[in-house]
Amino acid sequence: xxxxxxxxxxxxxxxxxxxxxxxxxxxxxxxxxxxxxxxxxxxxxxxxxxxxxxxxxxxxxxxxxxxxxxxxxxxxxxxxxxxxxxxxxxxxxxxxxxxxxxxxxxxxxxxxxxxxxxxxxxxxxxxxxxxxxxxxxxxxxxxxxxxxxxxxxxxxxxxxxxxxxx
Numbered sequence: 001x002x003x004x005x006x007x008x009x010x011x012x013x014x015x016x017x018x019x020x021x022x023x024x025x026x027x028x029x030x031x032x033x034x035x036x037x038x039x040x041x042x043x044x045x046x047x048x049x050x051x052x053x054x055x056x057x058x059x060x061x062x063x064x065x066x067x068x069x070x071x072x073x074x075x076x077x078x079x080x081x082x083x084x085x086x087x088x089x090x091x092x093x094x095x096x097x098x099x100x101x102x103x104x105x106x107x108x109x110x111x112x113x114x115x116x117x118x119x120x121x122x123x124x125x126x127x128x129x130x131x132x133x134x135x136x137x138x139x140x141x142x143x144x145x146x147x148x149x150x151x152x153x154x155x156x157x158x159x160x161x162x163x164x165x166x
Contacts, residue, residue, distance in 0.1 A: 028079045
């Protein structure tokens with residue numbers, strides 16, 4: 001006996017849950033709006049593309065209100081969160097008006113906001129954008145970076161995790 005066909009919604013949920021089996025780090029992307037206000041969002045779609053030239057890739061939903069700011073900015077930062085920064089992941093994933101309220105930030109090249117106490121921080125020039133389904137894919141040149149010896153915040157199977165040695 002054959003199984004009844006699944007709905008598009010069921011397929012999408014199953015696909016998302018299956019993708020969640022790939023453990024990822026969590027980063028906050030940050031830039032400045034044309035009026036100078038800092039803008040940021042949480043992503044787990046960050047990855048390397050090339051060492052020479054130094055390129056990274058990440059993607060953003062076409063439905064997010066800050067899409068135009070990131071699409072049109074010249075520079076932005078990628079702040080790879082440490083295991084003690086789950087609250088930042090949640091804040092920057094929210095629809096809060098001022099996600100930077102109460103945070104001490106550093107100014108990177110061209111004034112991009114940099115979060116403190118992260119595993120790594122990358123400052124990037126916004127170079128190439130491609131639409132991919134319901135997301136905009138960014139491929140950008142890394143112009144400056146730094147790292148700290150901290151344990152990263154991990155996301156796997158719909159939950160926050162930390163690394164443990166084998």
